[in-house]
Amino acid sequence: xxxxxxxIFLLVTLGVALPEMGLAQTKKTFDxxxxxxxxxxxxxxxxxxxxxxxxxxxxxxKSTSRNxxxxxxxxxxxxxxxxxxxxxxxxxxxxxxFPDGKRFIATLHYEGxxxxxxxxxxxxxxxxxxxxxxxxxxxSVGGTVLRSGMGVEQLSPQVQAxxxxxxxxxxxxxxxxxxxxxxxxxxxxxxxxxxTKDRAQLTxxxxxxxxxxxxxxxxxxx
Numbered sequence: 001x002x003x004x005x006x007x008i009f010l011l012v013t014l015g016v017a018l019p020e021m022g023l024a025q026t027k028k029t030f031d032x033x034x035x036x037x038x039x040x041x042x043x044x045x046x047x048x049x050x051x052x053x054x055x056x057x058x059x060x061x062k063s064t065s066r067n068x069x070x071x072x073x074x075x076x077x078x079x080x081x082x083x084x085x086x087x088x089x090x091x092x093x094x095x096x097x098f099p100d101g102k103r104f105i106a107t108l109h110y111e112g113x114x115x116x117x118x119x120x121x122x123x124x125x126x127x128x129x130x131x132x133x134x135x136x137x138x139x140s141v142g143g144t145v146l147r148s149g150m151g152v153e154q155l156s157p158q159v160q161a162x163x164x165x166x167x168x169x170x171x172x173x174x175x176x177x178x179x180x181x182x183x184x185x186x187x188x189x190x191x192x193x194x195x196t197k198d199r200a201q202l203t204x205x206x207x208x209x210x211x212x213x214x215x216x217x218x219x220x221x222x
Contacts, residue, residue, distance in 0.1 A: 029158050042158045043181040044141060049200075053140045054130075056087070071139065071218075075127050080106055080117060112136045112148070118222050126222040133215055139202075146204065152211040159204065169205055174214050178204040 029040040052071035069086050077083055084090070090108040097104045100121070105128075108115045112134020117125045132139065138147035152160060155178065163178040182200040200220035206213050 040158065040161065041179065041181055042156070042162055043183050044202075045183050046185045048141055049182050051141075054087075055138050055140065056136060057138070058136050074115070074130070077117075077127075078124060080108070080125060083108060083115065083117070110137075120222070127218075128220065128222045130218040131215055132217075139216060139218075141202075146202070146213070146216045148213055148216060150213045152206050152208070152213065155204065155213075163204075163206060163208075169215065171205075171214075173207055174205045176206045176208045178206070180204070 028044070029042050050072055053068050054071055054074065055068045073086055074083065077086070080093070087110065090110050092109040094107040094109070095104055096106075102119075102121050102123075104119045106117045106119070106125070108117070112132065113136075114129070114131045114133070115127060116129040118128050119125045132146075133148050135147050135149040138145050140146075152163075159178045159180060162180075163176045165176055168177070180202040182202075200218070203217045203219065204213055205215040205217065
C-alpha cells in the first residue's frame with residue numbers, strides 16, 4: 001500500500017495525468033456566438049456520432065428486439081416497421097397525417113423512451129427526436145454513457161459548464177439543459193468547429209436541485 005501511494009504521489013508530482021473516473025461525454029469544445037457572447041460549446045466528432053449505441057437494460061434473451069442498437073440504424077430506417085424490428089413493438093403510436101395524405105408525424109412510445117419520426121413526400125421516414133426518460137434506456141458515446149437518473153457530477157466539466165436555464169421542455173422537474181453538438185463532416189473553419197446542416201444535437205435536461213439528469217434528448221431538423 002505504501003509503495004502504491006508513493007507511486008501515485010510521484011505521478012502527480014511529475015505532472016502525469018491520472019485517468020478521470022465517471023465523467024460522461026465529450027471534453028471537446030468550440031467557440032459559438034450565443035446571445036451576443038462567445039460560449040464554449042461541447043461537441044462530438046462524426047466518428048463518435050456514427051458509433052453511438054442505444055441500449056435497453058431490460059431486454060431479455062427471449063426478446064425479438066436487440067439489447068443494443070447502433071443509433072445510425074435508427075437514423076437510416078425507411079419505415080416504422082424497421083424501427084419495430086430493431087427495438088420491438090412500441091406500446092403506442094400517435095400518427096398525425098398531413099392533409100395531402102402523403103406526409104405524417106409518428107410518435108412511438110416505449111416504456112421510458114419516445115421517438116418521433118416524420119415521413120416526407122418522397123415516402124422516406126426520418127428520425128426527428130428521441131427522448132430517454134428512464135434509467136432503462138441509455139446511449140453510449142465514445143465509451144461513456146448517458147441516461148436518465150445519472151448524477152450531474154458524472155458529466156464532463158465541459159458539459160456541466162454548458163448547462164443553461166433555458167430548458168425549453170416546459171416541465172417543472174427540469175430547470176437546466178446542457179448541449180452537445182454534432183460536428184460537421186466538412187473541414188473545420190478558422191472560426192471554429194462547424195455543426196451538421198440538420199443541426200443535430202444531444203441535450204441533457206437536468207434538475208439542478210437534486211443534481212440529476214431527467215431527460216436525454218436527441219433532435220435534428222428534418
